[in-house]
Amino acid sequence: MKITRAMFVRGLSSFYFDDQAAIKGGARQDGFMYVGNVHTPGFSTIRQAGECVSVLLELENGCVAVGDCAAVQYSGAGGRDPLFLAETYISFLDKHLRPLLEGRAVEDFVANARYFDAIEFDGKPLHTAIRYGVSQALLDAAALAGGMLKTEVICDAYGLPVRAEPIPLFGQSGDDRYAAVDKMILKGVNALPHGLINNVPDKLGYKGEKLQEYLRWLVSRIGTLRASPDYFPDLHIDVYGTVGLIFDHDPVRIADYLAGLEQIAKPFNLYIEGPVDAGEKDKQMHELGEIKAQLTRIGAGVRIVADEWCNTYQDIVDFTDAQCCHMVQIKTPDLGSIHNIVESVLYCNKNGMEAYQGGTCNETDISARTCVHLALAARPVRMLVKPGMGFDEGMNIVNNEMQRAIATLRYRQETSRLNLAAA
Template sequence: MKIDSVHATPGYSGFFFDDQRAIKRGAEQDGFTYEGDPVTDGFDEIRQAGETLIVDVELADGTVARGDCAAVQYSGAGGRDPLFQAEEYEPVVEGPVAEALVGRDATEFLENAELLEDLEVDVRGSEVSSSQPEADASGAGDRLHTAIRYGVSQALLAAAAEAQNTTRTDVVVDALGTDPATEPVPVFGQSGDDRYTNAEKMFVKGVPVLPHALINSVEKIGENGETLLEYVEWLVDRSRELGPEGYEPRFHIDVYGMVGEIFGAPYDRDEVVDYFAALEAAAAPYPIQIEGPMDVGNRDDQVDAMVELREGLAEAGVGVDIVADEWCNTFEDVQAFVDAGAADLVQVKTPDLGGIHRSGQAVRYCEGTDTRAYLGGTCNETETSARACAHVALATDAAQVLAKPGMGFDEGYMIVENEMRRTIARREREQTTETDEITADD
């Protein structure tokens, strides 16, 4: 089945773009927005509406497969690609991207996605080459924005599944040579600032991993960490009151480097180890993992700091897992953290890796190591990209997968959990049919 055309339509994503540099410099909140001027290139406001570019890949038989280009909430920060503005990139998708893909076999997902990864365009949006994996040093061409590679590759994945009358999970399994999950991958719920009410919702629904909690200030963690300790104790008590019978949650708290902030610069390891021991005791009998315990300003130093902390926790017998987030954006970053043994989990931030197959490859890179893969992403995605990621999670049997998009929890959880359940049910029906046919032939 050939690709007949590629179309792009600007739309909205599930949350907002935030100028992280301006916020870290002290921008004050004004209700839901922020006062002051943005400092990161491309931003008109410190907080502005998230955007997506809706991609339709039409096949020769008229079937349309969709993907959504999306970028993370804190775009343009930490070495990421610049702020994604949909209208700016619409002609790129309908121009050089379409030219490169039209006429190709839709069933060749991996080959088509890799072509997209390597495609370079000049400033006028015309194709330069598709032979080099990095931007042309002369400036003649640049790789496509990560959001473009992310969204178009989702559409290519859906197109391959449609052309073969199979699931997107099976397309990824065939492309990457994986053993897929036979049960839904544990979904990780993100509460946002509404960390009490949303956690209660998660308990009622028996969400396996929760609540994120958005601990991104001294006020939220406490000057000595006491506020977070109280919150973890509340999580244990409330989970027992509201959770279903036999419920055993795993607590996952993102502290945005604040543990390092309150215990020195960048941090005092012994104090942090003692604090983590207190967190472990507060969370008992349930496991707890802490995302982004410190932020030391660059990848190499972050890896070293995480290795040092992980070794300290092991020496002290403290069973708190640490999760790599800050400075773990690209496939190469994931490799660096995994190779160094710097984390118990690495977050694979799907929009930052470009093509969706790269996220699958990043999860696979953790196989055979003592680092687990958390297929994450951002609240600033869409229902289309979230469903695509659910298939990657199933195909690679990731340790956990983020409920997204948005910050309201319920909608994202429904989208991701239900996509996995319907896919598993379909695969089981098809396998049963195949077995019955073989038996009948015998």
């Protein structure tokens, strides 16, 4: 089955692009906007509308495969690719990628994905968002051509067992970190709330006291609202390096603070994402490793999660090999082609690192649904509820796609079992 036509369509993503450096630098919030000067190249304002480009691949049988090129909310930060604006890239895609896609056979997804992940123009690889969207469309094309679910295509390509079992879901609250928690508890999400602790004065506190207060409320709120005493979600909070700022990147002080948070979080398991941002990869691994070692020395069970500077498959391999953290976020748009996501999860699973298949609020329904199929095949510890910051919409998209896929897989497995028995 070949691609007869490739098209590229401008669209909107589910959130916004934010200049993380400006926000961490103290930009003042005014309603939904931020006031101040931009710090990251490519931004015209600190917060601006998120964009995507849909990749449409028409096949010989008339089916149309779809993928969405999308980039993370904090584009240009932590070693990531620059801002992805549709106007900048659509003409490039039409000129350079359409001829490479049209006429291409779609059955071998991994070979196609690796091809587009590796090609360069003017000595540079394609923007991660482009590789992300094109590979989604190629996976969809392989599934449509083979009459398979996308997760079945991945399992077949990597020799993985097809498991019709759910993946734990992790909800993100955005700035609505109180009302969103109520929603997450009511819908029984497996890990919560993310929290978006990306600012010292308003969200963390100069001594970390505001996060401590929030965590006390969070524990109490779960106890009050949960429908069953057996509901024990993991608490996973992203602090965007702000803990390192208030404790001068001192691993002993940081570890002591995190251990104190663990005591507040009991009886729930606590994960702290991005306790420090060291400014570059090697320093990041070193600082996280020192914090982890200190946590071990003092007998603390709080787990730290790598995010910043862990952006590619090779980064994930390096962080895993260094064992400098307990969990890595596989931030899906940052890895380019989606085969890198699968291989990252598999590498973590094989080498004793918890894999969190994450992403960004700034994705789309198409990319989020594709990621469900990747997770069902590769089996990370948890998967992000996305896109958007409203929780309910992302929970609907991710949970329902997962449940539909699981039901289909179970039906096919049962049908196969009955056919074998009848034979």
